[in-house]
Structures are given as C-alpha cells and as structure tokens.
Amino acid sequence: MKFLSVALLAVLMTGCASSSDEQASNDGLICKMEKPTGSNIPKRVCRTPEQIAAMEKEGRDGIRDIQRNSTNTVRL
Template sequence: MHVCFIDSRRLPDARAAGEPRRRRVRHLLFAIAATGLLSIGQAAAQEAGEPAVAQAAAPAGAKPGKNGKVCEYEVVTGSRMKKRVCYTPEQWEAREKAGRELTRELDNRSIGANASGD
C-alpha cells in the first residue's frame, strides 16, 4: 500500500482506496453481462423451438424417401429405445396441427371445482 504524507498525516494512496469500489463495479458488470447472455440464449432457444410459418411440416433436415414418406425417430415414454415413424409430408402437417389444437384446448380449459372436465 502506498502512502503519501501531507501535513504530517498518513493518507492512503488513492489507488488503494478505490480498489473495493472497482471490484464492486467489476462484479456488477459481470452480473449484467451474464444476465444478458442468459436472456439471449433463452430467446434463441424459444425461436428455435417455434416452427416457421413458411417451413414445411415435415421434421427439420428430413428428406422424403422412395415412397414419399419422411421418417423420424421418436422417444417412447417408458423405454430407452426410439421408435421409427414414417409419414407423408401431409400427414406430418396434420399431426402437427392436431398437436397444436390439443395444446390450445388444454391451455384454454379452466380448472374449477369440478376438475373432471365435465
């Protein structure tokens, strides 16, 4: 620690006195940067999860086979093995539409005293 003498008093060096403040500012800037990066990551993940309107309903990167069907492996609940499913692009589109409608229906359903759905 550097000291300077003024009027026979020892005063701490200005650089040493500002160090705790610099450390707090550095930590604050790091926290802001980390929060920003996390926000960008979440926005990118959300955009990647949403299907594009102009994009075909078939799975991304899938190519039609010999008979015009597009195959994909799906995760089966309760099993480690994936199941191969093959549909035409029209069937993939109908399947996606049915899934969106089911999700919308379940989201709009109210939870009341009678939770059985009657």
C-alpha cells in the first residue's frame, strides 16, 4: 500500500511540473509542442517572436489572396 501511495504521489508531481504547452527560454525562443501533419506525436518546436509574427502574417496574406481570387459561380 505504501508503494502505491508513493507511485501516485510521483505521478501527480510530474503531471503538475509539465502542465504548460508553451515555454519561453532564456535566449528569446518560444517553445511549443506541436503535432506535425499526419502524426499524433507532438514535437517541440522553438521559434523567435519575429518568426512567429512572420508566419502569422504569411498565413493571413495567403487567406486574403485565396478569398480575393475565388469565384462564386454556380453551374446548373
């Protein structure tokens, strides 16, 4: 019974220690656990705030271009 309580305590402590998905490291990188396309296994990816902002801008620009170039034609 004592072993079970010690094991349970260890599991609870490790669960509390790693509860954050996003961490800022000392060198200015922001690390995040991301699931790559086609996989359920998350990988740790670290980027600078400038890289994150550039990726977000690129995504917004891409969506805007798709919306501008789409045609809403109905074929009967």
